Structures are given as structure tokens and as C-alpha cells.
Amino acid sequence: MATEYSEHIESKDKQPRTARGLKTKRKLLDAAALEFGEKGFHEASITGITQRAGTALGSFYTYFDSKDELFSALVKDMSARVKTHAAGAMTEWQDALEREKQALEAFMTFAREHKEIYRIIDEAEFVDPASYRSHYEETAMRIYERLQEGTATGDFRGGLEEAHAWAIMGMNVFLGMRYGIWSEEKSPGQIAELANGILAKGIAKKG
Amino acid sequence: MATEYSEHIESKDKQPRTARGLKTKRKLLDAAALEFGEKGFHEASITGITQRAGTALGSFYTYFDSKDELFSALVKDMSARVKTHAAGAMTEWQDALEREKQALEAFMTFAREHKEIYRIIDEAEFVDPASYRSHYEETAMRIYERLQEGTATGDFRGGLEEAHAWAIMGMNVFLGMRYGIWSEEKSPGQIAELANGILAKGIAKKG
DNA sequence: TTGAAAGTTGAACCATTATTCAACTTAGAA
DNA sequence: TTCTAAGTTGAATAATGGTTCAACTTTCAA
Numbered sequence: 001m002a003t004e005y006s007e008h009i010e011s012k013d014k015q016p017r018t019a020r021g022l023k024t025k026r027k028l029l030d031a032a033a034l035e036f037g038e039k040g041f042h043e044a045s046i047t048g049i050t051q052r053a054g055t056a057l058g059s060f061y062t063y064f065d066s067k068d069e070l071f072s073a074l075v076k077d078m079s080a081r082v083k084t085h086a087a088g089a090m091t092e093w094q095d096a097l098e099r100e101k102q103a104l105e106a107f108m109t110f111a112r113e114h115k116e117i118y119r120i121i122d123e124a125e126f127v128d129p130a131s132y133r134s135h136y137e138e139t140a141m142r143i144y145e146r147l148q149e150g151t152a153t154g155d156f157r158g159g160l161e162e163a164h165a166w167a168i169m170g171m172n173v174f175l176g177m178r179y180g181i182w183s184e185e186k187s188p189g190q191i192a193e194l195a196n197g198i199l200a201k202g203i204a205k206k207g
Numbered sequence: 208m209a210t211e212y213s214e215h216i217e218s219k220d221k222q223p224r225t226a227r228g229l230k231t232k233r234k235l236l237d238a239a240a241l242e243f244g245e246k247g248f249h250e251a252s253i254t255g256i257t258q259r260a261g262t263a264l265g266s267f268y269t270y271f272d273s274k275d276e277l278f279s280a281l282v283k284d285m286s287a288r289v290k291t292h293a294a295g296a297m298t299e300w301q302d303a304l305e306r307e308k309q310a311l312e313a314f315m316t317f318a319r320e321h322k323e324i325y326r327i328i329d330e331a332e333f334v335d336p337a338s339y340r341s342h343y344e345e346t347a348m349r350i351y352e353r354l355q356e357g358t359a360t361g362d363f364r365g366g367l368e369e370a371h372a373w374a375i376m377g378m379n380v381f382l383g384m385r386y387g388i389w390s391e392e393k394s395p396g397q398i399a400e401l402a403n404g405i406l407a408k409g410i411a412k413k414g
Numbered sequence: 415t416t417g418a419a420a421g422t423t424g425a426a427c428c429a430t431t432a433t434t435c436a437a438c439t440t441a442g443a444a
Numbered sequence: 445t446t447c448t449a450a451g452t453t454g455a456a457t458a459a460t461g462g463t464t465c466a467a468c469t470t471t472c473a474a
Contacts, residue, residue: 016450016451017449017450017451018440018441018442018449018450018451019441020440020441020450020451020452021450021451024451024452040333041333042249042333045430045431045432046431046432046433047431047432055452055453056452056453056454057432057433057453057454057455058433058434058435058452058453058454058455059451059452059453060432060433061432061433061434062450062451062452066432066433067431067432067433097411122332122333123332123333125329125330126247126248126249126329126330126333133389136381136385140385147410150410154412155411155412156410156411156412157410157411157412160410161401163382163385163386163393163398163401163402164401164405164410166381166382166385166386167378167381167382167401167402167405168378169381170377170378170379170380170381170382171374171375171377171378171381172377173377173381174343174373174374174376174377174378174380175370175373175374175377178343178347178370178373179370179373182340186370191370194368194370194371194374195370195374198371198374198405198406198409199405199409199410199411200409200411201408201409201411202405202406202407202408202409203354203357203363203364203367203371203406204304204362204363204364204406204407204408205361205362205363205364223420223421224419224420224421225419225420225421225470225471225472226471227420227421227422227470227471228420228421231421231422252460252461252462253461253462253463254461254462262422262423263422263423263424264423264424264425264462264463265422265423265424265425265463265464265465266421266422266423267462267463268462268463268464269420269421269422273462273463274461274462274463
């Protein structure tokens with residue numbers, strides 16, 4: 001859980017200047033991820049965050065300008081984390097279809113291990129709409145690029161548009177919510193396999 | 208916009224007993240849908256709602272116990288409206304695949320005309336999680352039933368599970384958000400057509 | 415016509431919390 | 445060791461906005 005919440009999180013003049021400060025800030029960030037993930041933005045309180053972090057209320061403002069600013073920073077950081085993790089996971093594939101399967105399986109596994117992340121990104125729709133939008137637009141773009149590559153290598157058919165990427169993303173997100181966050185009755189592998197079946201041949205008879 | 212926000216909205220002892228009361232309650236409901244849709248649950252205020260409705264602040268509490276209760280009622284009502292509308296739209300089809308296309312097209316059209324509805328349902332994830340969950344579980348169930356019917360009539364292949372319904376729903380929801388709410392650069396028909404291509408034959412070469 | 419029930423009104427109340435700040439402690443460079 | 449910048453603390457501040465309520469008006473059945 002404790003991790004390098006990096007660059008984009010600093011707000012110009014509030015960077016810690018000593019090791020002690022750095023440590024405190026990190027404690028606050030980790031605590032905030034938990035608090036927001038558990039209670040949601042509005043139910044979460046600065047008091048709750050500082051309590052979890054084991055610091056005084058006032059220390060929060062040594063490192064952050066406001067509750068919103070912190071949330072926003074957190075969203076951007078989590079979006080980046082999802083991206084990084086996904087990128088690292090799609091290795092060892094010979095077929096573009098196979099790669100999509102791995103992407104979904106990795107996503108589902110990550111979602112299970114970091115349920116707070118998804119809660120926070122989802123709530124960004126209301127608290128920080130711009131970041132929410134960016135998150136999904138960028139994710140869709142990445143998928144779209146893979147689709148084009150797939151077409152180029154002959155694994156995918158032609159005529160695939162950006163909207164296809166949105167469709168695939170929606171599929172993945174909802175499967176992640178239902179079988180990653182809400183319950184774990186099916187394994188990431190099973191779900192990925194099944195979704196891949198749709199991409200491979202659809203659901204119509206014949207084909 | 209003004210509509211029959213029906214049964215499930217009454218909270219035991221707060222039903223209006225006269226025509227005047229009924230009218231006031233309806234004004235409040237309509238105003239609330241607008242206010243919540245525009246500002247989101249937390250930014251929305253009772254004052255804002257009563258102002259829009261053209262009633263006094265106190266009147267709100269003649270018909271509702273709390274802000275939360277109202278929101279909850281609204282979510283359930285909108286969920287029902289989406290359901291009803293969708294049901295009415297899937298007529299005139301010969302093929303189960305065709306029916307899914309119509310379902311998505313109708314959904315997208317409805318989303319464009321009632322953007323507030325989707326904002327409210329989405330926010331229910333945080334304000335009224337139980338209703339949010341029910342909404343999607345019920346929607347998924349309805350899709351799943353159609354899948355089974357499709358298999359029975361031979362239009363769809365076998366082996367379709369509930370998870371397939373969730374995948375389709377996710378696809379639809381994200382396409383609705385991107386091409387229904389965020390922008391209208393493509394028509395509902397185009398999007399429905401394209402998504403239907405995925406269901407029909409997937410995105411792989413050959414097949 | 416009339417009186418009790420239903421509905422309306424908005425000022426006042428109150429609880430919650432984000433944010434500020436001045437006093438205090440610690441770190442670490444010189 | 446010493447002195448200043450950095451960091452810590454938590455009580456006080458301030459603003460917001462949901463909820464209550466007692467006085468007032470309208471409805472409508474008898």
C-alpha cells in the first residue's frame with residue numbers, strides 16, 4: 001500500500017524539505033487513499049485522514065492546500081498507477097487477441113487488490129470531472145492503439161474505430177466492478193477468457 | 208420533464224392529501240431531478256431545489272424526510288423509467304441480435320434526452336449504493352434473459368452466462384456516456400451498429 | 415358557511431468540518 | 445553547540461446548509 005506517490009502530487013511550495021517531512025506526507029497520502037476509498041470523498045474527513053496517518057490535524061495543511069487538491073492529486077496518481085501496472089502486465093503474447101485477454105486479467109487482478117483505487121476514480125466523475133475524463137480518454141486511446149496494431153498484424157479485422165475501444169473498455173470496467181470488486185465468485189482468468197470469447201467470435205450462432 | 212414520479216416515492220406518512228399538495232410535490236420532484244443532475248448530490252441544496260420549484264424551504268419537509276430520502280426515491284424512479292423506456296423500445300425485430308441493436312440505440316437516444324438521469328444513477332454509487340447495485344443487477348438480469356432467449360431461438364450460440372450480460376451492459380453504458388452524454392459526434396444508430404458488429408462476429412480477423 | 419385538516423412560509427437553530435494560526439518542537443547545517 | 449528553517453500541534457474560526465417549528469393561509473367536507 002505504501003508507495004511512491006510521485007511528482008504530480010506536489011503543489012508548488014508545499015514540498016517537504018526534510019526526510020521527516022517526506023515521511024509525514026507519505027503517511028498522509030496513504031491514509032487519504034484508505035479514507036477516501038472507504039468512505040468516499042464527502043464522508044471522508046481531514047480529521048479522519050490525519051488520525052489514520054497518526055499526525056495532527058494541522059499537519060495536513062503543511063503539505064496540501066485543500067481537501068479537493070489532495071483528492072485530485074490522488075486521482076491522477078491512481079490513474080497513473082493503473083496505467084503502469086497494465087503496461088507491465090501485457091507481456092508474453094503472440095496474438096493481439098491474447099494480449100487483450102491478458103490486459104483484462106491483469107486489470108481484474110489489480111482491481112481486487114486495490115479496490116479503493118476504483119472507488120476513487122469513479123468518484124472523480126463528481127469531484128474532479130476533468131481527471132475522470134482524462135483517465136478514460138487516455139485508457140481508451142491505449143486500447144485503440146492496440147486495436148490498430150492488431151489490425152496491422154492481421155490478428156484483428158479492419159474497420160475498428162475509437163468507439164470499439166470504448167466498448168471494450170466498458171466491458172472490462174463493468175466486469176471488473178462485478179467480478180473484481182463486488183464479488184470474487186469467478187477468477188480473473190475465467191472472466192478474461194469469457195470476455196475474450198466475445199472479442200474472438202461474438203455471441204451469434206454460426207461464425 | 209414533468210412526469211409521474213410514481214408510487215415508490217411516497218414515504219409512509221407524507222403523501223399529499225389534496226390536489227394542491229400533489230402539485231407541489233411534483234414540482235419539488237422535478238426541480239430535484241434538475242438540481243441533482245446539474246450539480247450532483249452534495250453541491251445540490253434544498254434551498255436550490257425549493258427555489259427552482261418556487262416553493263418555500265419548509266415545504267420540502269412536508270413531503271420528504273431528508274435530502275437522502277429524496278435522492279434515493281429519485282434513483283429508484285429513474286431506474287424504473289429507464290427500464291420502462293427500454294422495454295417499450297425493443298419492438299419489431301426478427302433476430303435476437305437485431306433486438307440488442309435496438310436496445311442500445313434506444314438507450315443512447317434516451318441518454319441524450321435525459322442526461323440528468325445518468326448523472327443521478329451514477330452518483331448513487333456513493334449516495335445510495337444499494338439502489339445503484341440493484342439498478343445494474345436488474346438490468347443485467349434482463350439482458351441475460353434475452354441472451355437465453357436468443358440461444359433458445361438459435362440466434363445466439365450456447366454457453367452464454369450472466370457475465371456475458373455484464374459485459375454487454377458495460378459496453379452499452381460506456382458507449383452511452385461517451386457518445387450520448389459527452390458528445391454527440393456519432394448518432395445512436397451508428398454506435399448501435401458498430402457495437403452490434405462486436406456481438407455478431409467479434410473483432411478478430413476471419414471468423 | 416365554517417371549522418378542522420392540509421399546506422405554506424422563512425427565520426432560527428444546530429451540527430458538521432474545512433481551514434487558520436500562533437505557540438511549540440525537531441532537524442541539521444555551520 | 446547553536447541557531448534558523450522546517451515541521452508539528454490542536455484549539456479556535458468560519459462558513460455552509462440540512463432540519464425544525466410556530467405562525468399563517470388555503471382547501472374542502474359537512
